[in-house]
Amino acid sequence: MKEYVDLLHNNYPAVSYIFVFLFGIVVGSFLNVCIYRIPEQQSIVTVPSHCMSCGKKLHWYELIPLFSWIFLRGKCRGCKAKISAQYPLVEAANGLLWCLVLFMKGPTLDFVLICALFSALLVMGFIDARTMEIPNGIVIFILLIAVLRALLHIFIYKEPWLDFVLGSVIMGGVFFLILFISNGRAMGGGDVKLMFAIGLFLGLKLTVFGLVAACVVGSVIHLTLMAVKKVGRQLAFGPYLAIGFAISVLWGNLFINWYMTKFFV
Numbered sequence: 001m002k003e004y005v006d007l008l009h010n011n012y013p014a015v016s017y018i019f020v021f022l023f024g025i026v027v028g029s030f031l032n033v034c035i036y037r038i039p040e041q042q043s044i045v046t047v048p049s050h051c052m053s054c055g056k057k058l059h060w061y062e063l064i065p066l067f068s069w070i071f072l073r074g075k076c077r078g079c080k081a082k083i084s085a086q087y088p089l090v091e092a093a094n095g096l097l098w099c100l101v102l103f104m105k106g107p108t109l110d111f112v113l114i115c116a117l118f119s120a121l122l123v124m125g126f127i128d129a130r131t132m133e134i135p136n137g138i139v140i141f142i143l144l145i146a147v148l149r150a151l152l153h154i155f156i157y158k159e160p161w162l163d164f165v166l167g168s169v170i171m172g173g174v175f176f177l178i179l180f181i182s183n184g185r186a187m188g189g190g191d192v193k194l195m196f197a198i199g200l201f202l203g204l205k206l207t208v209f210g211l212v213a214a215c216v217v218g219s220v221i222h223l224t225l226m227a228v229k230k231v232g233r234q235l236a237f238g239p240y241l242a243i244g245f246a247i248s249v250l251w252g253n254l255f256i257n258w259y260m261t262k263f264f265v
């Protein structure tokens, strides 16, 4: 199977990118469902898709990711209520991110696991931005793919296991300590579990790099927002963590190697 995938990707890269993009926006439309329903504790599989204002059930042609929203010009066919631009945005973002991962990693097992992580981070970022909470379900999902990825890298790619173990133990431990000392004021228990899972997925080096990237991106964006839109000091850190870890997976090693050769050789 691996040979066929490589053959297709090497000879017809456009085909594999289009396929990944289309599959990405289909999953993206499921991510929208997760973003809206997980905080409401609604089922993400059994309730059929419906208009948020009039409750009209949606036909199959109103459920085509990205294209339906454009075709309907962002309005419900029943009640003409506006459909949030967040729907096509999340779908397009997921499709484009998956293409970016394909570009960076090629058609490998690692590519599949990183795509899964990116989609989970996308959902986490949007939910945390709205509710200031990181849902348990997302953390458990990230933990699951982290275990798979650590096994893949240790047993198939033959990488040292220590970095992954240290990543989860140290990151989880440090954040647990902050939680304990601050008596839950600095962060929630969700952050501790998230750091444990991310630490296992990325390993120690890349997790630390991701945190630094999140702080840099977070302060730049938040300070700009505070100046322009007069938003408060209250900061949902989840979206920035998501961006930081995504940067770290794709470019972290590149940056760390560049930094090491520049300053330590």
Ligand SMILES: [Zn+2]
Pocket: 051, 052, 053, 054, 055, 056, 076, 077, 078, 079, 080, 081
């Ligand atoms: Zn409607």
